Amino acid sequence: MATTHLRVKTNNDWNTVYFRLKQSKVFDIECSTNIKVPNKRWSPSKSEVLPTKNFNHNKVNQDLIDLESFIMGEYNEDLKANVTFNSKWLKEKISKFQNRETKNENIDKLIFFTNYINSFIEESKTTKTRKNTLIKPRTIQHYNTTLNKIKAFEDFQGVKLRIVDIDLKFHDLFIQFLGKEQKLNPNTIGGYIDDIKLMINNADKKGIEINKEIKLRGFYTPTNKTKDIYLNEDEINKIFNHKFNSDYLDNARDWFIIGLRTGLRISDFLKLNKKNIVDGFIEKNTLKTDFPVIIPIHEQVQFVLYKRKGKFPREISDQKFNDYIKKVCEEVGINEEVEGAKMDEVVIRKNGEKETIFRKKTGIYKKHELVTSHICRRSFATNLYGKIDTLTIMKITGHQTESQFLSYIKVTPKEYAEKLKAYWNNMPKI
Template sequence: MATGKFRVKTNNEWNTIYYRFKHSKEFDIEISTGLKAPNKRWSEAKCEVLSSKDFDSDSINSTIKDLDRFVIGEYNKDLKEGVIFNSKWLKEKLKIFLNRETNNQLIDDNIFLTNYIDKFIQEAKNKKTRNNTLIKPRTIQHYNTTLNKIKSFEEFYNLKLKIIDVDLKFHGKFIEFLESIQKLNPNTIGGYIDDIKLIINNADKKGLEINREIKLNEFYTPSNKTNDIYLKEAEINSIHNHKFELDYLDNARDWFIIGLRTGLRISDFLKLTKKNIVDGFIEKNTLKTDYPVIIPIHKQVQFILDKRNGKFPREISDQKFNEYIKKVCEEVKINEVVEGAKMTEIKVTKKGKEEIIFRKKNGKFKKYELVTSHICRRSFATNLYGKIDTLTIMKITGHTTESQFLSYIKITKREYAETLKNYWIKMSAIN
């Protein structure tokens, strides 16, 4: 039977504790644990550090007992796998026990969280979905962001997480870190938690050891109700009809109207060309979902095309578009004070140095301050809701479920009430 024993070899002020692991004549291995005992406080008979006023002997004795149990357990698991037991094997087990990488990729990728996530990301780049399409680059990008957040968490707490460490304690500390240190909102944090759940479940399916607490309801995904805004028909028309003296604002306004009247994402409508116009319709394979959509050309979009000799507006970057449409809405005086979330500078201290980061801050702002590219698709869906059937709108916006769609549109309770009021007035006039 394999057995382990600890000892010290020197008689210095501090002495390294060695671990000897042997099995009759099959193997006899000894390595340094890196743990140390003070002079004359090591008991050879008990294989432990004697109590001392100036030293936490209980902690180190607990560690070496846990190490012995761990090595014995690993030996029993590896015995039936035909593993060769040598100093390399024992050193790797010691590093795993002490949460240190072994530099053996086959081992580290299946034990440590960030190593596994990195491997998961590399595999995901060539993995196909149920629709036989590759996973989108934006999804891969989000996985990478999640990985970086976990690395920041490990750096902040000076630790190395194992896959099995993803439990309720980690869940609470990770959320607290993202809220308090990274200053992120619940919806953003929820995206990272969802990625972690997905990745750990993947590890579970591959037979790796995970903590079952991730399956509990308490391992929840944070979220919060957002105060997203949309532009009403009258506001869109005022933007369309306004005469801009500055050419760059006129160009941005035309792209803005195209986004508002097609319901496409910015990654799609800013890439439109004459080739996308087919028999009076705009046809586009969407970048995010690779979903083909066909959209009739709105009269305001047709006006823009006619104005530009059948061409779409001049090319513009996403960043400039978001910057310019705020100026467009400000000039048109879309300045109603509304509740929403605005990207704001926040000062944080990292490694003793003050840095500026940008995070969304909830509050009341002039509406034009809150305008970004996301308002295009949301305004399109919200303004058409109730006027045509929901399925038709969903086919253009790409929402797959009605519940998902209804949470996306931004009609307020008062607006619903006004609709009912107008309906009753209309019916009273008829009767």
């Protein structure tokens, strides 16, 4: 049976307490506890700190008792597993007890949040969803962004977060950091909070100690109502019928019409080719959801294909598409002043130095300034809403629930009122 012993080796103003673990002639190991005690206040016979003014000797003695109990518990567990007991083993156990990094990832991921996130991300790469499909690369990418935000927060606060530190205090400080220091909007912050909840709940299921405050209502997900815009039928028709002198704008306009009339994401409609046309329909396995979508070819899309001799427009990058469709809408005259948010330069201070970043800024802008690729799917869904059944639209847009869909479309209260007015006007007169 192993025995323990505590001692100090030096005679300085402050002296480190060492922990010794010995089992007859099998092993004899000793490591620093990193606990320091005042000179001449250590009792070798009692293996404890003597009562000392201006020094919390009771806490130190209790910590040493708890450490001894912890080490013996770990020793008894590892003895069954035929673990090799050496200085490295003892150093890791002392670090684990004191919540310090051990540099042993199998230990550190059970204690520190960023270490756990790293292991969570690696597991996620091979984890199957309820539909027996792998987690999407974009989801993994978002987990990595969340990890980077946690690391930035740790640098800002000068701390190394433990898993049990993820509590309401962390929640409030993290949201403040992302809002005030990183200038992020509530919806973006909410995405990171959702990831953190998922990761901590995953740790809880594995039996890792967590702070239960994450289960409280106060650990909320920030959000705000976005002022997203869409193009109505008249605006889309103006874009379709306009004659552009610039070939690059004509090409971008044609892609724009395809996006507006298919409801596909930019990652899908810019990849369309002749192989996606089957029996008069556009067929595409969507990149984000891997969901097969079949869409009838709108007459405006048919005209674009006819104009280009059955081919889709010339290939274009996502970035250039977003840049060009703003110019398309400006030339067409979509200049109504509306409330919305667009990317703008923001100057922040990082490590004492000024740094320019880009963040969404809410304000009143000309509508063409707010146009991005996201407007395609949103316009498609909004313009069809109320004209055909919601389920049919959802099957094309890929929304899983009606609540998701209804939060996505952008029909204003005035437009709902106009629809009701039109319905009443078409009713038989009394």
